[in-house]
Amino acid sequence: MSSDEAIRGAVVGAPAATKKRTEEGPGKRLIGIDAARGLALIGLMAIHILASYQEETGEPTLTWQLFSGDSAALFALLAGLGLALSSGGRIPHRGRQMTANRVGLVVRAVLIAVVALLIASLMPPVDPPAYSILIYYAVFFLLAIPFLHLGPKALFICAAVFGIVSPILIQQLPPVLPDWVSYNPTLEHVLADPVSIASQLLLTGTYPALPYMTYILAGMALGRLNLRSIPVQAAIAGAGAALAILASLASYVLLYAVGGYEALLATPGMTMHDLDEALVYGPELVPNTSGWWLAITTPHTNMPLAIASSLGMALLALGLFLLIANKAGQWLSPLAAMGAMTLTLYSAHLLVLALEIHYDEPALWFLVHLGVAVAFAWFWQRSVGQGPLEKVVSLSVKGSRRLVSGKTTNSGGPTGGLATHHSDTSVQTPRDTTNYTTDEELPGSPDQASTGQDPRVSTDRPTRGTPIRTDRGTTINLADDEAPGYTDQIGPVRDPGSGTG
Structure with a gap:
């Protein structure tokens, strides 16, 4: 059989299920992901502005109980999910395309770090109104690069390893690590004491990267699944609920039934009042005087059960939003609009907080921040599209990817489709205008792919006589009875004689 015959046979023989999935609109965004990200943004706003405890009783407020720790975990989970979707979804990219993804991620991390350092320079150096997560995001992305090619099973295992090992490092290493520097490190801090800043960003800071890699890698694993499948969505929600309940139950048993x-x-030096307060709000640093501290679920302590609890709540939120979006997606539109441009909205939120005008009327200012964010996102998305900062980051990342992958803008398509080099093994139509990814994402996250299939394969349905280019540079034409099968193709069609496997 010739190579051209083999290619035609592979195209015609592709499974019909994929065709149905393609015709159902794989180009649509998963609005549930954007809505979940919008909720995470609201949670961070609430934690920054509203009180964490009641002045009369000292008890934690509802804001603290609902959002502390869990909002940041949800943000990180969705960041990891975006990493997976932008690097191939269910079928991870390979070769030069994966290299381009990694280079693009470095560019994205650098740009996010620049934004973070600029905002930090405007924050009050002492007792700032908020501790920005942006600089930590830059580190998350850099640490995720070696894991970008992995499948879901390996990613879940790596997430579990980070969730177990990192808390031990956080508890045991601080005595030998450099002193903590600042809640919001600036460029001056980075240049003056890079070792201390690295220690803070990895282990001792507000959102330390090593334990947060649990959320990043778990999100990447989810991005390798079929997130449009209702059973998968239900499994995510169910697993999240079970994980959160089991983590809390295990902590309760270890602390109050076993003797922790x-x-x-x-x-030494511990009083009942101090301990009770530490179990609600967390100690400044987790003491290394007892291994029982590993059993707490206090937000931001980054202990194993605390990570498991926050991860469970993040999974539950994501799964529920995905399920709700199937039937009532239009009701999630305002929340999803916020979630589609959180880099812009979160940065603006921090800049306004830096003015420190919200302390006297926190509830009023929370409503102002929330109302302006919803209104701006709603109207900007419908009139312009991507958020301002998202657009800048998107163009830079796409440019770096094209330089590495060797792809250039195709002027033949109205949306500027990519023309692939002849050495690429993907099947290509002359005008592929399908938008596989979008860049309206969480703070600094990669483009959210709109479908889980391999983005190297066009979902355009070729008409009679459409030329298909093989990896050897030869061209074949599909007849009428062959054209329908092309939309069924999931992976790249390879020439059996090319030796590429």
């Missing part, structure tokens, strides 16, 4: 609370209370 008494053991912590017996440590």
